[in-house]
Amino acid sequence: MASDQTRSAILAAAERLYADRGFGDVTLRDIVAEANVTLAAVNYHFGSKAELIAELFVTRSIAGNRERLAELKAAEAAGGGRASIDAIFRALVGPPLRGCLSQDRESSAAARFMIRASIETVPPIRRIRNREIDHLRKFVTALRRALPDRSEAELYWGLHFALAMAQQTVRDSERLAKLSEGKCDVDDVESVSDRVVDVAVLGLTARGAGKAEPETVGARRVRVN
Numbered sequence: 001m002a003s004d005q006t007r008s009a010i011l012a013a014a015e016r017l018y019a020d021r022g023f024g025d026v027t028l029r030d031i032v033a034e035a036n037v038t039l040a041a042v043n044y045h046f047g048s049k050a051e052l053i054a055e056l057f058v059t060r061s062i063a064g065n066r067e068r069l070a071e072l073k074a075a076e077a078a079g080g081g082r083a084s085i086d087a088i089f090r091a092l093v094g095p096p097l098r099g100c101l102s103q104d105r106e107s108s109a110a111a112r113f114m115i116r117a118s119i120e121t122v123p124p125i126r127r128i129r130n131r132e133i134d135h136l137r138k139f140v141t142a143l144r145r146a147l148p149d150r151s152e153a154e155l156y157w158g159l160h161f162a163l164a165m166a167q168q169t170v171r172d173s174e175r176l177a178k179l180s181e182g183k184c185d186v187d188d189v190e191s192v193s194d195r196v197v198d199v200a201v202l203g204l205t206a207r208g209a210g211k212a213e214p215e216t217v218g219a220r221r222v223r224v225n
Contacts, residue, residue, distance in 0.1 A: 019112035162200035
């Protein structure tokens, strides 16, 4: 098998296994058997299980981030250089929600792998998430143009909570469906996205948002006491 084909076979096999069984239960020998390659080939191309997981996550993340930024760019173009707040958040959370909650996710190893990455964050994925943040700064810049009266801290918190809502929805979509006895339709991805966006927008635009600085709150407590 040619070198590029071997590498692709290893990645595809690893993604299928991780998607189906999780990161902790899959060994390099499992991947070797699934890809029909040698352990030496895995070590040559990736060096370790952690590096293999990182390679898969980076590959999928790059594709998702490009989709996010493309939607953000389109929203800014439609707004004459300044996107609406809801369009900014929709570009941020829409792609990952569609990727992980779409109806074809069961047949997509890539989607199931990213769901696993959301549920079972392992050290190599956590390190990448903490390092690869430049694309998120573009969303903060867009929010700054849309909400010039909000503090930098409020914009970052708003971005953080929007991401957290989307991730939690992916992590616990099955539980939500069971808890609500099907009343919350997690398969209606556009509706799910709308709900996340609505709450994220409300958090940044609600009256009084961002006006109470920590020092002011502390000073108020001192006066009350």
